[in-house]
Each structure stands twice: as structure tokens, then as C-alpha cells.
Amino acid sequence: MTSRKETPQTDLKIGFAGLGVMGEPICRNILQKSGAAMQVFDLSPAPVARLAELGATPAPNIAAMVAEVDILFLSLPGGKQVDSVVRGEILPAARAGLLVVDTSTSPVGLTRELSEELAAKGVRFADAPVARTRQAAEDGTLSIMVGGSSEDFATLRPLLAHAATDITHCGPVGCGQVVKILNNMVLFETVVALSEALTLGRAAGVDAELLFDTLSKGSADSFALRNHGMKAMLPDTFPEGAFPTNYALKDVSYALDLATLTGFKAHGAELARSRMEKARDAGLDNAYFPALIRVMDRAQ
Structure with a gap:
């Protein structure tokens, strides 16, 4: 039986919400290099359309992705938006087994609170904020700092490697943000x-x-x-x-x-x-x- 960390990337269903300056190139690199099925969502239609041309499927909203994907990436402006999306859209639609990955830069305390609230509904959480420049995001040479379980890090590392050259497991949830x-x-x-x-x-x-x-x-x-x-x-x-x-x-x-x-x-x-x-x-x-x-x- 295949474990989560052994699941081939092509068998994963991935969602990506937040296609801004950093989110769009991160999403594009994962989409084009992993071969995984990917749904995308953003309030702006332009990046959604560009990624759809590359094979992504536009999602009507974040809750729709929560119902279908195995891993949901977030790339949002900051903690305020992460709080709103997780508590307002992900938690009400939460499905046990989902892994939510926050690539935004968010407060440590909030990150750990949201992780606990998601865990109560069987949803796993990892923080994976990114460092370096917009050009590094385009080139797939970011540095990504991950907080989460060892098992979730093993699942995420091959995907993150499409967007980064340096991926560090910093410890449990919140340590990536630290x-x-x-x-x-x-x-x-x-x-x-x-x-x-x-x-x-x-x-x-x-x-x-x-x-x-x-x-x-x-x-x-x-x-x-x-x-x-x-x-x-x-x-x-x-x-x-x-x-x-x-x-x-x-x-x-x-x-x-x-x-x-x-x-x-x-x-x-x-x-x-x-x-x-x-x-x-x-x-x-x-x-x-x-x-x-x-x-x-x-x-x-």
C-alpha cells in the first residue's frame, strides 16, 4: 500500500490559491514540472487565465478546491488574508486528509492557532514561507523554510523542489515562519x-x-x-x-x-x-x- 510520502506527484491533486507576484511563478513551476493535476484560484482573472493556458483548471472558489484536492497551497499577502481564507473558506469546507500549505509570510502565533483549528477537523497544516526575489520565483531558485511534521515535509519536498533550490525543514508548525x-x-x-x-x-x-x-x-x-x-x-x-x-x-x-x-x-x-x-x-x-x-x- 502506498504511503502519503511515497505518493507519486502525478497522482496528487493540487490546489493553489493566490497568484500574485510570487504565487503565480511558484504555481507555474510546480504545474509544469510536477505533472500533477492542478486547480487554481485568484481574485484577479489574468493569472488564472495564464495558468489555464498551461494546463491548470480554474476553480470557482477556494471551498471548491478544498472538496477535491490533496494539497492546497496558499500564497497570500499576509496574516490577515491567511486568517480570513482559512477560517472563512477552508475550515467550513474542511475534509479530513487535506494538507494546507501556507507559503505566505504570516505571524507565528496565528500560524499555530490555525494549525490547531484545522487539526480538529482532520486537516494537516504546514507553513512554507519563501525567501529571495521575484526573479528567483520565476527561475525556481527560491529558498523555502518549512514548519510541519517530518511526514508532511517528505510529501512536500519534491513539489517545493520545482520552485526552490534550498528547502529547509525548520521544525514543527510555525518554525518556518520564525x-x-x-x-x-x-x-x-x-x-x-x-x-x-x-x-x-x-x-x-x-x-x-x-x-x-x-x-x-x-x-x-x-x-x-x-x-x-x-x-x-x-x-x-x-x-x-x-x-x-x-x-x-x-x-x-x-x-x-x-x-x-x-x-x-x-x-x-x-x-x-x-x-x-x-x-x-x-x-x-x-x-x-x-x-x-x-x-x-x-x-x-
């Missing part, structure tokens, strides 16, 4: 540091491009420097449609919630939040979040 939230917290704090370095360097007469290039050759080198610093801060280009200030504020709030949950202060995250709030208040709420460099304070 690692993702801390990943983003470190990124935000690093971007704040880069904004200060660039502003101070320019003010002191050092060429900005030379500064960042030289930092990249020393111990200050980082993903944030090479991507957020060199590709956004140096050319002063912060497009809408990339990871915006509002989304970054949401994620840093999750880090501060985690600090409260664990009983510690996160001073660096508090600083990052204040800088992002200042950028938001300056009208940069939808701009790519390294735009916070534009609101550097001058000494009085």
Missing part, C-alpha cells in the same frame, strides 16, 4: 545600515559606487548590499510592484510580535520599523522599500 521572519528582520536592519553608510559616505566626499563596490569586497558584503544597495539605492530607483514599504512594514511587525511572544526586545527591528514608517508617511508606501534612504535624518 526563520522567515528573522530572515526578513536581518534584511531590513541591513538595508537601514546600508542607507546610513551610503548617505554618510556621500556626505564625506566618497564616490557612492566606489563605496559599495569596495564594501562588497570586504566583511560588509551581503545579499542586501549587492541587490538592494547596488541595484536600487545607487541608481535611486525604487519601482512600485517590487517588495513595497507597506509589505516590509507588515513583515517587521511580525518580527516585533515574535519578540513580544518570546519576551525579548528587538531594538534593531524597532529602528527599521521607524525608518519605514517615516518613508510611508513621506508617500513611499508603495515604493520598493530601500527607498527609506530618501528619509535619512540630518543632525540638528
